[in-house]
Amino acid sequence: MIKTYFSAALLTLGLALATPAAAQNSYFFPEAAAGSFDPAIPTPEKFLGYPIGSHYTRTDQIVAYLRELDRVSDKVSLRVLGNTFEERPQVVATITTVANQQNLDQLQQQRRALVDPSQPAPDYKRLPVIISLNYGVHGNESSSSEAALLTAYYLTASTSPETQQWLEQSVITIDPLENPDGRDRASHWFDQSKSWPVVTDPLDREHTEAWPGGRTNHFYTDLNRDWLPLTQPESRARMAFLHEWYPNVMIDFHEMGTNSTYYFEPTKPLSTENDLIPRATYEVLNVRLAKYHAQALDKLGALYWTKEQFDNLSPIYGSTYPDFQGGVGVTFEVGSSRGLAQEGTNGVVTFPFTIRSHVATGLATVRGAVEEKDLYLRHQREFFASALTSAKKFPTKAYVFGSAKDETLTNRFLDLLLQHKIQVHELGKTVTLDKQTFEKGKTYVVPTAQPQYRIVNSLFEELTTFHDSVFYDVTGWSQAHAYGLPVSKQKNTSLVQGAPITTPKALVGNVLGGKSSYAYLLPWTDYNAPKALVALQRAGVTAKVAFKPFRAGSASQPTDFGYGTVVVPVAGQKLPADSVFQVLSRVSKQAQVTFTSVTTGFSVGGIDLGSNNVRTVPEAKAAMLVGAGTTASEVGEAWFVASQHLGLPLSKIEVSNVSRAPLGRYTSLVLVGGNYGALDKVTVDKIRRWVQEGGTLITLKNASEWAVKQGIVKEKLLIPASGGWVDTTAVRTATTAPTTAGKKGKETASTAPQTSRRTDFVDQEHEGTRAIAGSIYRADVDLTNPIAFGLTDRRLYVFRNGTTFLRPSRNPYATVAQYAATPLVSGYVSKANLKQISNSAAIVVSKVGAGRVILFADDPNFRHYWHGTARLFTNALLLGPLLNLPEGPASISAEEE
Numbered sequence: 001m002i003k004t005y006f007s008a009a010l011l012t013l014g015l016a017l018a019t020p021a022a023a024q025n026s027y028f029f030p031e032a033a034a035g036s037f038d039p040a041i042p043t044p045e046k047f048l049g050y051p052i053g054s055h056y057t058r059t060d061q062i063v064a065y066l067r068e069l070d071r072v073s074d075k076v077s078l079r080v081l082g083n084t085f086e087e088r089p090q091v092v093a094t095i096t097t098v099a100n101q102q103n104l105d106q107l108q109q110q111r112r113a114l115v116d117p118s119q120p121a122p123d124y125k126r127l128p129v130i131i132s133l134n135y136g137v138h139g140n141e142s143s144s145s146e147a148a149l150l151t152a153y154y155l156t157a158s159t160s161p162e163t164q165q166w167l168e169q170s171v172i173t174i175d176p177l178e179n180p181d182g183r184d185r186a187s188h189w190f191d192q193s194k195s196w197p198v199v200t201d202p203l204d205r206e207h208t209e210a211w212p213g214g215r216t217n218h219f220y221t222d223l224n225r226d227w228l229p230l231t232q233p234e235s236r237a238r239m240a241f242l243h244e245w246y247p248n249v250m251i252d253f254h255e256m257g258t259n260s261t262y263y264f265e266p267t268k269p270l271s272t273e274n275d276l277i278p279r280a281t282y283e284v285l286n287v288r289l290a291k292y293h294a295q296a297l298d299k300l301g302a303l304y305w306t307k308e309q310f311d312n313l314s315p316i317y318g319s320t321y322p323d324f325q326g327g328v329g330v331t332f333e334v335g336s337s338r339g340l341a342q343e344g345t346n347g348v349v350t351f352p353f354t355i356r357s358h359v360a361t362g363l364a365t366v367r368g369a370v371e372e373k374d375l376y377l378r379h380q381r382e383f384f385a386s387a388l389t390s391a392k393k394f395p396t397k398a399y400v401f402g403s404a405k406d407e408t409l410t411n412r413f414l415d416l417l418l419q420h421k422i423q424v425h426e427l428g429k430t431v432t433l434d435k436q437t438f439e440k441g442k443t444y445v446v447p448t449a450q451p452q453y454r455i456v457n458s459l460f461e462e463l464t465t466f467h468d469s470v471f472y473d474v475t476g477w478s479q480a481h482a483y484g485l486p487v488s489k490q491k492n493t494s495l496v497q498g499a500p501i502t503t504p505k506a507l508v509g510n511v512l513g514g515k516s517s518y519a520y521l522l523p524w525t526d527y528n529a530p531k532a533l534v535a536l537q538r539a540g541v542t543a544k545v546a547f548k549p550f551r552a553g554s555a556s557q558p559t560d561f562g563y564g565t566v567v568v569p570v571a572g573q574k575l576p577a578d579s580v581f582q583v584l585s586r587v588s589k590q591a592q593v594t595f596t597s598v599t600t601g602f603s604v605g606g607i608d609l610g611s612n613n614v615r616t617v618p619e620a621k622a623a624m625l626v627g628a629g630t631t632a633s634e635v636g637e638a639w640f641v642a643s644q645h646l647g648l649p650l651s652k653i654e655v656s657n658v659s660r661a662p663l664g665r666y667t668s669l670v671l672v673g674g675n676y677g678a679l680d681k682v683t684v685d686k687i688r689r690w691v692q693e694g695g696t697l698i699t700l701k702n703a704s705e706w707a708v709k710q711g712i713v714k715e716k717l718l719i720p721a722s723g724g725w726v727d728t729t730a731v732r733t734a735t736t737a738p739t740t741a742g743k744k745g746k747e748t749a750s751t752a753p754q755t756s757r758r759t760d761f762v763d764q765e766h767e768g769t770r771a772i773a774g775s776i777y778r779a780d781v782d783l784t785n786p787i788a789f790g791l792t793d794r795r796l797y798v799f800r801n802g803t804t805f806l807r808p809s810r811n812p813y814a815t816v817a818q819y820a821a822t823p824l825v826s827g828y829v830s831k832a833n834l835k836q837i838s839n840s841a842a843i844v845v846s847k848v849g850a851g852r853v854i855l856f857a858d859d860p861n862f863r864h865y866w867h868g869t870a871r872l873f874t875n876a877l878l879l880g881p882l883l884n885l886p887e888g889p890a891s892i893s894a895e896e897e
Contacts, residue, residue, distance in 0.1 A: 030299070038158075070093070095172045096171045114380045121381060129169060133172065134318055135148040137252060139185060148177075148253075151363065166370050178238070194340055219637075219640040227321040239419055243421050247325075248328070255338075258336055264332050265310075267282070272312060273311070276457060281328060285372075309472065311473070315477075316477055327376075391450070394448055394457070396448055396461075402444050409483055418503070427439075427443045462481075462826035463476070464824060510585075511597060512597060522593060522595050532591040534648050545615060546561065548563070553604065623651040625671055634701070637864055659680075669687070676706045684710050701857070701859055772803060773829065776824075778820045780818055782794075788816060799866050819837050
């Protein structure tokens with residue numbers, strides 16, 4: 001029976017790949033009548049020269065086909081939104097009637113009445129419904145972009161009365177390549193690896209992409225989780241376009257495992273849906289649209305499922321952000337062939353079959369949105385009106401944020417808010433709130449009573465109560481905590497004054513006091529100070545850093561300079577004094593930071609500039625292990641910080657090449673989370689010797705576990721045990737019984753036999769209750785440690801999504817950051833894991849010979865937006881080599897253990 005199914009599937013593949021355009025149309029558009037397509041519109045097959053589904057189409061070919069549709073049809077207009085890091089264009093095709101095409105700007109203005117409650121209600125009959133079909137945000141989920149070509153062709157070429165009605169009543173935007181760089185990485189792999197005849201074996205190279213795969217963009221960023229933080233150019237361009245139209249229906253096309261069928265929403269009721277969103281979004285609009293998707297797949301005889309796995313919890317996704325804009329966002333997932341054809345539990349999944357499923361649901365979306373147009377338009381109007389009602393009930397009426405000591409990060413957060421179309425006001429007077437000083441002109445106020453209240457809430461608020469305990473991704477996404485800026489919640493709007501600002505402040509760097517004959521100072525508190533330091537060093541300027549604070553300037557107008565202040569002496573430079581000043585002037589403008597000239601090394605207070613506590617910073621020569629075994633997203637994050645933020649060349653060394661790498665040329669070596677089992681004993685010993693000879697090893701998450709278990713450091717890991725903590729040394733030498741869990745999910749480990757409990761098989765999905773579901777925690781950080789230089793508050797917000805638990809060091813000076821006794825700030829964590837996190841170490845520095853290992857229990861660069869801890873990572877890269885720990889007490893008693 002299975003062989004028969006395989007044969008039938010392969011026959012279908014053969015027909016789809018080898019038949020002429022008419023047969024291709026009948027396969028992908030089975031309901032379309034023969035002759036119902038305008039012959040003047042070229043099919044994708046005719047334009048490309050091969051049948052869709054027989055080859056993976058490159059991004060340039062996809063763009064070229066849509067340009068051709070734009071050329072031959074007045075129904076189509078193609079727009080370039082921007083370019084990717086690899087200089088590929090981001091395009092969006094808008095498809096509607098010729099009359100609508102001529103009035104797109106006017107239509108956008110008319111639709112403003114839907115999102116602005118202050119305007120009178122529009123005439124809903126005259127407004128088009130906006131449908132946004134977005135494809136390929138994960139580059140190796142490749143059927144979607146092929147489906148985009150066919151869908152664009154159908155909407156342009158179909159002469160059926162129904163299609164004409166669709167175009168009259170809607171404006172349809174098609175983003176065929178949400179991730180062009182990842183798409184090409186994947187398409188090259190699949191096309192280079194395919195065979196004739198096709199190989200359906202799941203273990204064939206065609207179906208097993210090499211690291212890092214094509215899912216992510218250039219810096220290995222998952223763009224489907226970047227809709228709220230907007231760290232990547234693709235996301236920022238896409239967000240600007242979304243806020244031009246505010247789609248009523250927005251679909252994100254994906255692929256899932258080969259053994260799955262087809263998924264569309266609704267999601268599991270209540271359990272992973274956001275309480276900020278009106279129930280009508282989930283229970284009425286989403287359910288109504290789902291009927292059209294079901295009908296389309298029923299006609300194909302395609303299996304599907306709903307209401308089980310994926311969630312609508314946070315606005316980080318392309319299928320959830322529209323829900324926060326009065327629209328309906330939907331995820332489509334098709335079981336993937338990941339190649340031309342692959343065996344699965346449902347038979348052989350073929351590339352044309354997956355494409356056809358996406359074409360069917362895409363067209364069904366247009367049908368449903370047009371037929372239910374009035375419902376979707378009225379919902380959007382009511383959504384933004386209800387935002388004001390919800391804000392009135394919410395106790396916080398305004399958020400004050402910003403730091404006069406870090407205008408760069410404050411400005412960056414302001415820019416993020418403005419990209420989300422949030423109303424922001426400049427603070428009109430200096431105030432002290434919650435023991436924090438907010439300076440006039442350098443801090444901002446965000447009222448909650450505004451149409452974007454739900455996004456404002458998502459950016460600033462904590463969330464610790466959930467309907468379920470099984471989650472698809474993160475449960476803590478507050479950007480205010482991620483940036484680590486001072487924030488105060490206000491219960492009134494007295495500080496909301498003046499008109500909202502529309503653009504971020506233009507920061508201009510300079511050198512206060514002009515040219516100096518003695519020295520220049522740069523506070524380390526500005527987020528761009530490390531970037532400036534790297535630029536100075538690369539220009540040949542020697543720079544020092546202050547390990548203690550001081551006060552400089554005149555006695556009447558002194559300025560305080562804190563830990564980490566960069567000191568650039570004029571004497572002792574390889575460059576002449578004029579050149580040093582010119583470099584500083586240029587770097588100050590590029591990094592938008594302010595240097596201060598001083599004419600004496602004698603400080604008004606604190607250390608003098610010639611103190612031994614002002615130490616020369618060696619130019620960073622950093623490397624990172626990459627490739628098979630390492631976590632690609634964490635590699636991309638560290639790479640992004642070094643490249644895009646610091647301007648620091650970071651050598652990416654394949655794990656397989658470490659054995660022959662000359663480690664002596666590097667000051668720092670980064671190991672992100674992953675599996676380093678491929679490193680043999682000789683290579684591990686090589687890394688150990690390099691550290692002992694003065695190297696700085698920086699480890700993240702389970703790479704820190706690896707360093708402990710390899711004996712590179714003498715620090716200890718923590719695992720849960722009955723009555724307290726057990727370190728890994730004891731565990732490795734014991735005969736440990738299986739872990740057991742009680743009714744409340746409280747885990748224990750014991751060296752004695754245990755009685756296992758029974759649990760109903762169906763309850764296995766609740767294993768998620770033992771997770772750390774991407775949540776936010778509070779830690780105490782030592783501001784005097786070089787790893788924390790630049791921070792001004794001992795409260796540190798840390799993001800956790802892993803289970804590496806570090807024991808606070810025996811050396812009392814070595815625990816840089818330690819979790820609070822009650823650390824949870826936002827997100828979900830099981831009670832057992834919360835107990836493990838409490839009072840454990842977040843960052844530990846361990847002295848190893850002449851070198852050191854800096855162990856992070858978590859990923860400080862999480863998804864490029866966790867700036868509050870990313871600056872600790874940059875400190876580790878740049879200042880880590882200067883970190884020489886005192887030994888501390890010779891020993892600690894057993895009781896203290």
